[in-house]
Amino acid sequence: MNKxxxxxxxxxxxxxxxxxxxxxxxxxxxxxxxxxCHDSGQAMAASKKAKEWKRLLSxxxxxxxxIHTSSRKAKDSWEYFKSDRFTSKAKxxxxxxxxxxxxxxxVPACN
Numbered sequence: 001m002n003k004x005x006x007x008x009x010x011x012x013x014x015x016x017x018x019x020x021x022x023x024x025x026x027x028x029x030x031x032x033x034x035x036x037c038h039d040s041g042q043a044m045a046a047s048k049k050a051k052e053w054k055r056l057l058s059x060x061x062x063x064x065x066x067i068h069t070s071s072r073k074a075k076d077s078w079e080y081f082k083s084d085r086f087t088s089k090a091k092x093x094x095x096x097x098x099x100x101x102x103x104x105x106x107v108p109a110c111n
Contacts, residue, residue: 001077019038023095027057045097054098061094065086068081
């Protein structure tokens with residue numbers, strides 16, 4: 001019985017660390033790629049509910065990329081949104097945006 005309890009706790013801790021790692025990676029992506037135009041991760045993430053971020057960033061971020069590539073204001077970001085770099089990191093950005101969305105009540109520290 002004790003071995004099962006230790007195994008269960010270990011499995012839970014590994015899952016917890018793994019799930020928060022994607023949020024941390026998403027925060028890093030935001031700071032590196034988005035902060036120049038959008039300034040605050042807190043304001044940006046909190047601008048939409050989790051369900052909206054999930055929709056915008058599903059399918060490797062196709063919809064978010066489309067919004068940016070169809071806007072003249074975002075012309076400086078077109079190359080990034082058309083790149084493999086964006087599509088490979090969209091899942092982490094999605095985790096970050098959903099974690100700190102308008103309906104989450106959490107506040108990120110983007111610096």
